[in-house]
Amino acid sequence: MRLTKKSDYHFEHYNANTTLPYILTKLGQLEDIEDELGIDLITLFKALKNGIWTKGGYYSDQLEKEPSFVERPEIGMCRFYDECDENYNTLLHDENVMCIYSYNYEIMIRQTRLKDYGKTWALTKEELL
Numbered sequence: 001m002r003l004t005k006k007s008d009y010h011f012e013h014y015n016a017n018t019t020l021p022y023i024l025t026k027l028g029q030l031e032d033i034e035d036e037l038g039i040d041l042i043t044l045f046k047a048l049k050n051g052i053w054t055k056g057g058y059y060s061d062q063l064e065k066e067p068s069f070v071e072r073p074e075i076g077m078c079r080f081y082d083e084c085d086e087n088y089n090t091l092l093h094d095e096n097v098m099c100i101y102s103y104n105y106e107i108m109i110r111q112t113r114l115k116d117y118g119k120t121w122a123l124t125k126e127e128l129l
Contacts, residue, residue: 062083
C-alpha cells in the first residue's frame with residue numbers, strides 16, 4: 001500500500017532543512033522502487049538474508065508441486081521467464097522481468113518472478129502450501 005502519490009514529492013523544490021518534505025521524498029522514491037519490483041523492500045531483504053522457499057522448477061520451466069528451500073537466492077533481470085505445464089506447454093511468458101533465483105556452476109537452477117511472492121516463492125514453506 002502506497003503512502004505517497006507519485007506527484008506528492010519533489011525534493012528539489014523543498015528547502016533541504018525541512019525534514020517532512022525530505023522524508024516524504026525519500027518514502028516516495030522507495031515506494032517507486034517497490035512498485036517497479038512488484039514486492040516490498042522489507043520482504044526482499046528478508047529473502048536475500050534468510051533464504052526462500054520456491055516452487056521454481058529444477059532446471060526447467062515447470063513449477064514443482066512441493067517447495068524447495070534456497071539458502072542464498074539472487075535477484076536480477078531475466079531476459080525471459082516461462083512457466084510450463086507437465087507437457088511443456090507455455091502457461092505464462094514474460095520478458096525483461098526481475099526474478100529471484102539460485103545458481104549452480106553458472107547455470108540458473110530455480111527461478112521465479114520476483115513479483116510472484118506468495119504464489120511461486122515465499123519466506124516460509126507454509127505460505128506456498
